[in-house]
Amino acid sequence: MPPSMDAIPCKPLFFDLACNFVEFPNLDDKTGAADSKKQGAGLTG
Amino acid sequence: MSANKENNLVQAYIELNKYCQSGDYDRALKATGKVLQIAPNEQKAFHCKIVCLIQLHNFKEALAVLSNPRNAALASELHFEKAYTQYRLNCPKEALQTVDNAPELTPALKELRAQILYRLEQYQDCYNLYRDIVKNTTDDYEDERKTNMSAVVANLAALNPSSDLPQFD
Secondary structure, three states, rough: OOOOOOOOOOOOOOOHHHHOOOOOOOOOOHHOEEEHHHHHHHOOO | OOOOHHHHHHHHHHHHHHHHHOOOOHHHHHHHHHHHOOOOHHHHHHHHHHHHHHHOOOHHHHHHHHOOOHHHHHOOOOOHHHHHHHHHOOHHHHHHHHHHHOOOOOOOHHHHHHHHHOOOOOOHHHHHHHHHHHHHHHOOOOHHHHHHHHHHHHHHHHHHHOOOOOOOO
């Protein structure tokens, strides 16, 4: 005979929100995008 | 650095940036290898490499790379990434130590710290920290954070049913 059923508390839902902070750094200064932006600003005053 | 080498480095970063932005972590990981081959001390490429490994769920290798003494200088600012890999590898004690050794408790480290405290079953500290985060954060995850908080309260209640439990509105 199996043991009788017992109610147990369910495991509460818990989200991993820290994973949203795993982000790439900004690479504009490495790809030259930052320089061209600077130049653009210069051209338009 | 010679002009040629510098040009190659910029090209390698442009390629890396492309894959970062499209979320192609496999190709981005390879691109970080290219950058680091040209210039082994590029901190940003190293940072990208760790992010790729984490996004590819290769936490073991991410932690190994971060902990390698040869990468000490490159890894010195990546407190959050290191703590997160330790958390995911089910080493919450080490993760907490990494968080608390960081010079500043950034919002990312705070969020992670709360999750680590939950894993460590330090529910009262965890609850207090979540209260602080909820009060000071506006983002797209407020519902999920409240869900986490109610999980903390549920655990507090299970441990001590007669205690004064926090109320939710």
